[in-house]
Amino acid sequence: MNAALFTAPGGPEVIKVQRVPVPEPGPGEVLIRVAAAGLNRADVLQRQGHYNPPEGATQIPGLEVSGTIAARGRGVSEEFWPDGVEVCALLSGGGYAEFVAVSSAQVLHVPEGVSLEAAASLPEVACTVVSNLSHTVQTHPGQWVLVHGGSGGIGSFALQYLRELGAHTIATGSGEEKLAWARAHGAQHTIDYRTEDFVQRVKEITAGAGADVILDVVGAKYLAANVDALAVGGRIVTIGFTGGTRGELDLRALMNKQGGIFSVALRSRPEEEKAAIIASVGQRVWPLVEAGRIRTDVDRVFGLHQADQAHAYFDSGEHRGKVLLRV
Incomplete structure (x- = not known):
């Protein structure tokens, strides 16, 4: 699969798209075919060498995605997470890629009325x-x-x-x-x-x-x-x-x-804490999103091979709302 990686600490020019293996979903995980990934300040800090992924996490950046279920690891319900169902997820990394594996407890169905692409703007901020x-x-x-x-x-x-x-x-x-x-x-x-x-x-x-x-x-x-x-x-x-x-x-x-x-960093929290947060977001925020009471604003969408341009635009401070990568 294709993935955008940081080849060294630095500016947007260090971002290169490379071929890497498709991850295998482990026990309790799902494999998501990524439609879009959200760009966040934490990605910029990681690119600059100031915010390394937690131990054991992938070096591929990207803390939130939307997409469809492609496979399931052991113990994951096919009835609840069938192939092709539209989802969005909170990640420790790996979003700038065509596929990502993540705990099913960190995944939510896309809210009604929100497009699959726009759903990538929701998990991290919510x-x-x-x-x-x-x-x-x-x-x-x-x-x-x-x-x-x-x-x-x-x-x-x-x-x-x-x-x-x-x-x-x-x-x-x-x-x-x-x-x-x-x-x-x-x-x-x-x-x-x-x-x-x-x-x-x-x-x-x-x-x-x-x-x-x-x-x-x-x-x-x-x-x-x-x-x-x-x-x-x-x-x-x-x-x-x-x-x-x-x-x-x-x-x-x-x-x-x-x-x-x-001051608590979301990325480094244990999986059980992230699962509790995701559950709370589904209960507290998703009904408000579906009712049109809360929205995210997508400013601009770049292709995965334009990840360097997306970071340059983000660094400029000109954006109003989310910057996404279409994968």
């Missing part, structure tokens, strides 16, 4: 948002939630999910176009971080209380400011490090807020 906002920090209706990067793929999905949870939402972004995108996806209030002090604005919006939950993709650069913007008893969950991985924090400030800081 699992990231649900696992962090509902499982890790247990967001409740009526709470104030600050979402950094509200126009990004994670941010815009999180804003829609939070709206359905009944939370109050604030999103940061740069420029009116991005802020308008965030509002269109559920942000009740927006803050332009280039021209406004987001800590001050959060306190104004919340009548001085601060944010109960902060979903952060920036990391070290915002560490102290996030604590300052936090409500008493609030929680920060960090899922990205575009602003660095090392920062300084006055622990007294965090203690005075009686707050907590969490």
Whole structure:
């Protein structure tokens, strides 16, 4: 089969399509004939040499796919996962290929009303948002939630999910176009971080209380400011490090807020945890997707042999919504 691989750490030019063996589904696994694969920030970090696959996982990148069942390993129900049924899956790797083997517990049927290709845009973002906002920090209706990067793929999905949870939402972004995108996806209030002090604005919006939950993709650069913007008893969950991985924090400030800081990588979680997250996504998110209450926006689709071009486009920051590889 064909697969796109990173031949060395570096830019998009290190991506090459090569011939590799078709994987064999092991016990409890299914083999998926891939229709499309989603491109994620984690793929870029892996390409740059900063985010290696978990031990034992394939070196082929790609953390989410859509496609059809092609075969089953021992112990997998043919009745539930028959040949040809349309599915999407959360992976530890292997999505940039014509076939991928994955635990059947990490697979969901494609939601009604969603095309097979577009379904590749769902697993990673849905699992990231649900696992962090509902499982890790247990967001409740009526709470104030600050979402950094509200126009990004994670941010815009999180804003829609939070709206359905009944939370109050604030999103940061740069420029009116991005802020308008965030509002269109559920942000009740927006803050332009280039021209406004987001800590001050959060306190104004919340009548001085601060944010109960902060979903952060920036990391070290915002560490102290996030604590300052936090409500008493609030929680920060960090899922990205575009602003660095090392920062300084006055622990007294965090203690005075009686707050907590969490950061859990989805890719490295044990299979049983991923299975629980997938089940939760199927229960919480799929009905909302099928009802048209939550959507992902596919910006552009590239062919597998254009994976280098897809990464270059992703690196440009010009995309609004998901970038996919058609396999």
